[in-house]
Amino acid sequence: MDTFHSVATTMDRDNFNGTIRAFKHRTPFRPFTVSMVNGDRLEVDHPDALAIRNGLALYAAPGNIPVIFDHEGVSQVIGDLGERSTDE
Numbered sequence: 377m378d379t380f381h382s383v384a385t386t387m388d389r390d391n392f393n394g395t396i397r398a399f400k401h402r403t404p405f406r407p408f409t410v411s412m413v414n415g416d417r418l419e420v421d422h423p424d425a426l427a428i429r430n431g432l433a434l435y436a437a438p439g440n441i442p443v444i445f446d447h448e449g450v451s452q453v454i455g456d457l458g459e460r461s462t463d464e
Contacts, residue, residue, distance in 0.1 A: 386413055389431035392447035396428045399455055408455030410435075410445075418443060 387395070399408040400423045410418040410433075418435055420426050427434045431447040 386448045387450045387452075389447045392431055392433075392450060393428060395453045396426065396433065399453060400426060400428075406455065408453060410450055411452045411454060412445065412449050413451045414449070418445075 396410075399420070405423045407419060407421045410420060412418070418437070420435065425436045433445050435443040435445070437443050
Protein backbone atom coordinates (compact mmCIF):
# COMPACT_ATOMS: atom_id res chain seq x y z
CA MET A 377 0.00 0.00 0.00
CA ASP A 378 1.42 3.37 -1.00
CA THR A 379 1.27 6.22 1.49
CA PHE A 380 2.18 9.79 0.68
CA HIS A 381 3.05 12.26 3.42
CA SER A 382 5.56 14.93 4.25
CA VAL A 383 8.35 14.55 6.79
CA ALA A 384 6.48 16.89 9.15
CA THR A 385 3.13 15.96 10.70
CA THR A 386 1.21 17.95 8.07
CA MET A 387 1.38 18.17 4.29
CA ASP A 388 2.65 21.24 2.49
CA ARG A 389 0.28 22.88 0.00
CA ASP A 390 1.94 21.62 -3.19
CA ASN A 391 2.27 18.04 -1.91
CA PHE A 392 -1.37 18.12 -0.76
CA ASN A 393 -2.68 19.40 -4.11
CA GLY A 394 -0.59 16.97 -6.17
CA THR A 395 -1.32 13.94 -4.03
CA ILE A 396 -5.09 14.49 -3.85
CA ARG A 397 -5.25 15.12 -7.62
CA ALA A 398 -3.25 11.95 -8.34
CA PHE A 399 -5.65 9.84 -6.29
CA LYS A 400 -8.78 11.57 -7.67
CA HIS A 401 -7.77 11.05 -11.30
CA ARG A 402 -6.66 7.41 -11.18
CA THR A 403 -8.21 5.37 -13.98
CA PRO A 404 -10.18 3.47 -13.01
CA PHE A 405 -10.94 5.39 -9.84
CA ARG A 406 -10.32 3.49 -6.60
CA PRO A 407 -11.31 4.69 -3.12
CA PHE A 408 -8.64 6.25 -0.91
CA THR A 409 -8.33 7.59 2.63
CA VAL A 410 -7.36 11.06 3.80
CA SER A 411 -5.92 10.82 7.30
CA MET A 412 -6.17 13.98 9.39
CA VAL A 413 -3.71 15.10 12.07
CA ASN A 414 -6.52 14.95 14.66
CA GLY A 415 -7.02 11.23 13.92
CA ASP A 416 -10.13 11.57 11.75
CA ARG A 417 -10.19 9.68 8.46
CA LEU A 418 -12.14 10.53 5.34
CA GLU A 419 -12.91 7.61 3.04
CA VAL A 420 -13.19 9.09 -0.46
CA ASP A 421 -15.36 6.69 -2.46
CA HIS A 422 -16.01 8.82 -5.55
CA PRO A 423 -13.79 11.34 -7.38
CA ASP A 424 -16.53 13.99 -7.45
CA ALA A 425 -16.92 13.81 -3.66
CA LEU A 426 -13.79 15.94 -3.25
CA ALA A 427 -12.89 19.36 -4.64
CA ILE A 428 -9.48 20.96 -4.03
CA ARG A 429 -7.84 24.29 -4.73
CA ASN A 430 -4.75 25.98 -3.31
CA GLY A 431 -4.40 23.67 -0.32
CA LEU A 432 -8.09 23.75 0.64
CA ALA A 433 -10.55 20.88 0.14
CA LEU A 434 -14.30 20.39 0.30
CA TYR A 435 -15.44 16.81 0.83
CA ALA A 436 -19.07 15.72 0.40
CA ALA A 437 -19.32 13.02 3.06
CA PRO A 438 -22.05 10.37 3.01
CA GLY A 439 -25.43 11.96 3.69
CA ASN A 440 -24.29 15.13 1.85
CA ILE A 441 -22.45 16.41 4.93
CA PRO A 442 -19.82 18.96 3.84
CA VAL A 443 -16.36 18.67 5.38
CA ILE A 444 -13.87 21.49 4.77
CA PHE A 445 -10.18 20.95 5.50
CA ASP A 446 -6.82 22.29 4.41
CA HIS A 447 -3.34 20.93 3.82
CA GLU A 448 -2.28 21.73 7.39
CA GLY A 449 -4.92 19.35 8.76
CA VAL A 450 -3.82 16.35 6.67
CA SER A 451 -1.10 13.97 7.84
CA GLN A 452 -1.26 11.51 4.94
CA VAL A 453 -3.24 10.13 2.02
CA ILE A 454 -3.49 6.35 1.88
CA GLY A 455 -4.31 4.16 -1.08
CA ASP A 456 -2.95 1.39 -3.23
CA LEU A 457 -1.49 2.96 -6.38
CA GLY A 458 0.04 -0.28 -7.62
CA GLU A 459 -3.13 -2.39 -7.60
CA ARG A 460 -4.34 -3.36 -11.05
CA SER A 461 -7.53 -5.26 -11.73
CA THR A 462 -7.15 -8.46 -13.74
CA ASP A 463 -10.79 -8.17 -14.91
CA GLU A 464 -10.01 -5.23 -17.22
